[in-house]
Amino acid sequence: MIKVALVGNPNSGKSSLFNQLTGLNQKVGNFPGVTVDMKSGEAKVSGTSTIQLIDLPGTYSIYPRSLDERVVINLLTDENHKDYPDVVVVVVDASNLNRNLLLFSEVADLGLPTILALNMVDMADKAGIQINTKKLSDLYSSPVVTINARVGSGLDELKNAIISAKDLKQPREPLYPVKELAPELVQKLQERYPEKSDYRAYQMAQQLNDISYLPPDEKEWIAGVKAEYDFHDKQLKEQETLDRLAIIKDKTGKALSVSEVSFRDSMTDRLDRVFTHKVYGYAIFLAILFLIFQTIFAWAEPFMDMIDEGFGWMSGWVHRYLPEGILNDLVAEGIIPGLGGVIIFIPQIALLFLFIAILEESGYMARVVFLMDRIMIKFGLNGKSVVPLISGMACAIPAIMATRTIDSWKDRVITIFVTPFMSCSARLPVYAILIALVVPDEYIFGLFNLQGMALMGMYLLGFLMAILSAYVMKKLLKTDEKSYFMMELPIYRSPRWGNVGLTVLEKSKTFVFEAGKIILAISIVLWVLASYGPGENFENAESIVREQETGLTAKAMDDAIAAYQLEHSYAGVMGKWIEPVIKPLGYDWKIGIALITSFAAREVFVGTIATIYSVGSDFEDEGTIKSRLSAEINPDTGGPMYTPALGFSLMVFYVFAMQCMSTLAVVYRETKGWKWPMLQLAYMTAVAYLSAFVVYQWLS
Amino acid sequence: MRTAAQLRHGERGTVTGFSNSEMSLKLMEMGVLPGQEIEFKFAAPFNGPRCFLVRGYQLSLRINEAEAISID
Numbered sequence A: 001m002i003k004v005a006l007v008g009n010p011n012s013g014k015s016s017l018f019n020q021l022t023g024l025n026q027k028v029g030n031f032p033g034v035t036v037d038m039k040s041g042e043a044k045v046s047g048t049s050t051i052q053l054i055d056l057p058g059t060y061s062i063y064p065r066s067l068d069e070r071v072v073i074n075l076l077t078d079e080n081h082k083d084y085p086d087v088v089v090v091v092v093d094a095s096n097l098n099r100n101l102l103l104f105s106e107v108a109d110l111g112l113p114t115i116l117a118l119n120m121v122d123m124a125d126k127a128g129i130q131i132n133t134k135k136l137s138d139l140y141s142s143p144v145v146t147i148n149a150r151v152g153s154g155l156d157e158l159k160n161a162i163i164s165a166k167d168l169k170q171p172r173e174p175l176y177p178v179k180e181l182a183p184e185l186v187q188k189l190q191e192r193y194p195e196k197s198d199y200r201a202y203q204m205a206q207q208l209n210d211i212s213y214l215p216p217d218e219k220e221w222i223a224g225v226k227a228e229y230d231f232h233d234k235q236l237k238e239q240e241t242l243d244r245l246a247i248i249k250d251k252t253g254k255a256l257s258v259s260e261v262s263f264r265d266s267m268t269d270r271l272d273r274v275f276t277h278k279v280y281g282y283a284i285f286l287a288i289l290f291l292i293f294q295t296i297f298a299w300a301e302p303f304m305d306m307i308d309e310g311f312g313w314m315s316g317w318v319h320r321y322l323p324e325g326i327l328n329d330l331v332a333e334g335i336i337p338g339l340g341g342v343i344i345f346i347p348q349i350a351l352l353f354l355f356i357a358i359l360e361e362s363g364y365m366a367r368v369v370f371l372m373d374r375i376m377i378k379f380g381l382n383g384k385s386v387v388p389l390i391s392g393m394a395c396a397i398p399a400i401m402a403t404r405t406i407d408s409w410k411d412r413v414i415t416i417f418v419t420p421f422m423s424c425s426a427r428l429p430v431y432a433i434l435i436a437l438v439v440p441d442e443y444i445f446g447l448f449n450l451q452g453m454a455l456m457g458m459y460l461l462g463f464l465m466a467i468l469s470a471y472v473m474k475k476l477l478k479t480d481e482k483s484y485f486m487m488e489l490p491i492y493r494s495p496r497w498g499n500v501g502l503t504v505l506e507k508s509k510t511f512v513f514e515a516g517k518i519i520l521a522i523s524i525v526l527w528v529l530a531s532y533g534p535g536e537n538f539e540n541a542e543s544i545v546r547e548q549e550t551g552l553t554a555k556a557m558d559d560a561i562a563a564y565q566l567e568h569s570y571a572g573v574m575g576k577w578i579e580p581v582i583k584p585l586g587y588d589w590k591i592g593i594a595l596i597t598s599f600a601a602r603e604v605f606v607g608t609i610a611t612i613y614s615v616g617s618d619f620e621d622e623g624t625i626k627s628r629l630s631a632e633i634n635p636d637t638g639g640p641m642y643t644p645a646l647g648f649s650l651m652v653f654y655v656f657a658m659q660c661m662s663t664l665a666v667v668y669r670e671t672k673g674w675k676w677p678m679l680q681l682a683y684m685t686a687v688a689y690l691s692a693f694v695v696y697q698w699l700s
Numbered sequence B: 001m002r003t004a005a006q007l008r009h010g011e012r013g014t015v016t017g018f019s020n021s022e023m024s025l026k027l028m029e030m031g032v033l034p035g036q037e038i039e040f041k042f043a044a045p046f047n048g049p050r051c052f053l054v055r056g057y058q059l060s061l062r063i064n065e066a067e068a069i070s071i072d
Helices: A014-022 A070-076 A094-109 A121-126 A133-139 A155-167 A183-192 A198-206 A216-228 A233-255 A266-275 A280-321 A326-343 A346-362 A364-378 A383-391 A396-405 A409-421 A428-438 A450-476 A497-531 A535-539 A541-548 A554-567 A570-585 A589-597 A604-612 A622-631 A644-656 A661-671 A675-699 B021-029 B063-067
Strands: A002-008 A026-030 A037-045 A049-055 A087-093 A114-119 A129-131 A144-146 A256-258 A487-489 B012-018 B037-043 B050-054 B057-061 B069-071
Touching (some): A002 A014, A002 A094, A002 A155, A014 A087, A014 A155, A014 A497, A037 A155, A049 A155, A087 A155, A094 A129, A094 A233, A094 B057, A114 A133, A114 A155, A121 A129, A133 A144, A144 A155, A183 A216, A198 A216, A233 A256, A266 A364, A266 B037, A280 A326, A280 A346, A346 A383, A346 A497, A383 A409, A396 A409, A409 A450, A409 A675, A497 A570, A497 A589, A497 A661, A535 A541, A554 A570, A589 A604, A644 A675, B012 B021, B050 B063, B057 B063, B063 B069
Parallel strands (some): A002 A049
Antiparallel strands (some): B012 B069, B050 B057
């Protein structure tokens, strides 16, 4: 199968082309050794044969400025890479030809068969630019294909070009004679690596630090050669870029005819006047955020209810029709609810990413980054941290993965560190039940619902702690790394729905596979801890309870037995074991169990609490849990257990605590070590504990 | 000598060079070259990034990035 790599500037339409070619036949993997998404997919050519496509991160040149851009040079120069392409397609924005051709000329000089895919010719037309593709092809000695990635035209021609380019081993003159920059060094490198062309040998010296596949002793040797010939990376890079751009300007000038109409997208100008306005700009951003969250909660609810009922029904069915025993319990009480606990978040996560994808596709998100950059810098973040922080309100896992676009390592680590403070969808059920319990359902000034305001307060609290922590980290972390902003503000366009759909699909899949497996595994572990216990008390729970309690209905008896069993299970023992630690926060061992089980996913709190207070199996009925909780008596005071002090203490704990194993696992993967996830766990737990302590002591 | 950060709204200037070698390469890759005309379009509030029209596309730069561009 022919392997094809897609390369191009950001906003050149590269990803649209990839989506057009592969459709649903794509998957996201990882480049070996680096945590950068590798999107690959297959496309049919002339009915029978298929080609494999790899979508590389958008970049302006092969000299990377962020983590994900490094992949480009590492894939295109590593002949032993399993995905080393046979053909490279460089997608080029025709309305900005010279800038786009810089990347093309660099890639073409690496010597792989390279095709120039000319996109956005309609935009160039409007700008009065006529391109003679035949001449362009001759000047750059490469096949040129005109495509329209938005509507999907020119795809067959491109596929044909790929097929014929594969055999064309292109022994052609490089566009730029790089050897002249450092003749002795290139010569010396080629003596050791005779198969390397001039430009490949030159790149080994130039990008020594960014190339990951070379063994350490080779790197050391190359570093020695660089020192020997006094090789100055920066000056040479600059010289090369200037020279290349001069050559491009000269060549391209011969293939272009520019008429005098100076095109401006007046719609973009008008929209920018509003969207980047110092008052309206922020007001509109806040309004959009507000609308998004309103819509997510309103639209997701029916789906979540359906999923909930569906899994409840499945559990019941298995319980009834599978032969009784451990396996039955494991499936009905461990695996199915565990799976349900994963699936239930999909509606909210999918909807949030639907909106984010629309905002990104339309060009609006770049304006948000532009507007927020200055403010975020003050807190140690940067404009590009906005998207991860917003995504964090659905789920921290895709949010943390979205930080890969941040090129400064320091800004990225800070963003990763503080994102879990944003209240994710798993916290919502916890807030909902506790607020219903301790905040009166009243209006002040006939306008503001107290419960609604308390809920908003929790979200706000998480956000404030996120930026405050970022600010502290900014002061603590010292680095002399350079951070670039330089970003294109693309023109506004209507979103391509295919791209939006594929993004939503991809993010939801990421959540299910990344978080899902951990949530499921922990659900099963917790089920074991809650279903088995040490000693007599657990073994004989049924007879003990039957002896103590008489005159109960059959259902109440079952509930009482379940509660007694949980109390004496391993989970119950653990809850009692941590009770002294959480006592100052106002919690008892029952809440202790719920805190432990929350490590699977925070919303498990509600189910656990329901079981402990023996509401029985249909604990989804919020009214029942609420009345049970209200009736619970605090043995120390004789008053109600769930006072406002306890309720708020618990909520604050849930706002701040790092109770998500999946997030820790993702942070470990993204930061390549245990340092950051462990610091995060310690820090967030400390913040949660202290805040809950202060709140409880202050309110009671 | 003026820098791109000193341009007024709607004002154009021709790039003459760069005062910061760290940024010059990336700026050139984005199409900001000596001899190129750029136009200051608008800025984000609170001294935030600025938006320039470069070769018909909108490029946004932080102030320190714009200051690295000398103009005439």
